[in-house]
Amino acid sequence: MAGDCIDALECQAWTVPQLDDRLDLAESLTLGTPWNTVVWDDPVNLMTYVSWVFRSYFGFSSARADELMLQVHNAGSAVVATGSREEMERHVVAMHGFGLLSTLAKVPE
Amino acid sequence: MRAFDPTPAGDLSAEFETQEVALFIDLVQQIIGLLVRVKDGEADVEPSVLARLFPDAYTDDPDAADEFRRFTLDDLIDRKVENARGVLASFHVAQSRRTPDGEVRLVQLDREHAMYWLGTLTDLRLVLATSLGIATVSDEGAVESPDAEYVESLYDWFGFAQGSLLEALEEVEGIGGS
Numbered sequence: 576m577a578g579d580c581i582d583a584l585e586c587q588a589w590t591v592p593q594l595d596d597r598l599d600l601a602e603s604l605t606l607g608t609p610w611n612t613v614v615w616d617d618p619v620n621l622m623t624y625v626s627w628v629f630r631s632y633f634g635f636s637s638a639r640a641d642e643l644m645l646q647v648h649n650a651g652s653a654v655v656a657t658g659s660r661e662e663m664e665r666h667v668v669a670m671h672g673f674g675l676l677s678t679l680a681k682v683p684e
Numbered sequence: 685m686r687a688f689d690p691t692p693a694g695d696l697s698a699e700f701e702t703q704e705v706a707l708f709i710d711l712v713q714q715i716i717g718l719l720v721r722v723k724d725g726e727a728d729v730e731p732s733v734l735a736r737l738f739p740d741a742y743t744d745d746p747d748a749a750d751e752f753r754r755f756t757l758d759d760l761i762d763r764k765v766e767n768a769r770g771v772l773a774s775f776h777v778a779q780s781r782r783t784p785d786g787e788v789r790l791v792q793l794d795r796e797h798a799m800y801w802l803g804t805l806t807d808l809r810l811v812l813a814t815s816l817g818i819a820t821v822s823d824e825g826a827v828e829s830p831d832a833e834y835v836e837s838l839y840d841w842f843g844f845a846q847g848s849l850l851e852a853l854e855e856v857e858g859i860g861g862s
Contacts, residue, residue, distance in 0.1 A: 616821055619813045623850045667741045668756045672763050674806035678743050
């Protein structure tokens with residue numbers, strides 16, 4: 576702790592971050608960039624099925640699931656989740672398991 | 685077949701004619717065979733079928749998409765095979781009933797098996813749609829082939845089965861219905 580410093584020089588050495596630490600911090604900030612899980616429209620899957628997948632996998636309410644399903648259907652795609660890259664990869668593989676077209680992408684800045 | 689209906693116990697049931705059961709089982713076994721061949725790395729599976737069953741996870745980064753597929757393919761295949769085996773199991777335990785028109789099988793699904801069915805019906809439709817050329821929004825559609833009409837009738841049949849299963853499931857779970 577800063578209060579434990581005996582003289583000024585020691586305090587300074589302790590408080591000034593090393594270059595390596597700053598680089599690590601920069602890297603972890605980059606890793607923390609949020610990603611989106613996107614579901615794309617396809618002509619095969621029934622609208623009721625897509626809505627059911629959103630309800631049963633993401634736990635969305637019926638209204639929210641229908642809203643996202645209609646966005647997929649009408650706009651061609653919808654962002655269904657946002658978070659860490661690892662988490663979004665898990666969502667994407669789950670969507671593929673359900674037979675939906677799904678990708679992940681960095682949240683646009 | 686007739687549409688799926690909720691049972692008083694909260695399961696879902698539908699009757700299938702004997703020849704429908706045979707056809708369904710045959711196609712599900714074909715899907716399992718296809719999935720096993722993909723897992724074994726055999727190269728005889730249509731690239732368009734592969735691309736639709738195991739789509740790219742990254743649209744603008746082919747390397748990341750390849751890596752993602754390498755890491756997830758086996759688990760995804762296992763899950764799809766598990767779905768398909770669940771469907772076969774529900775036919776296996778289905779009871780027979782005699783009707784004036786012949787024998788029918790009463791398929792009865794709990795929620796777990798309904799999920800197997802939804803997954804496998806999707807995979808069946810994706811494979812059939814790929815051969816019809818209607819699997820993605822950019823597909824031109826209407827692939828000319830001698831059995832296109834037959835494939836289309838199967839595609840519609842599985843669509844009907846899935847739609848009625850979802851409707852019955854929603855009734856049981858109290859979502860959207862009543």
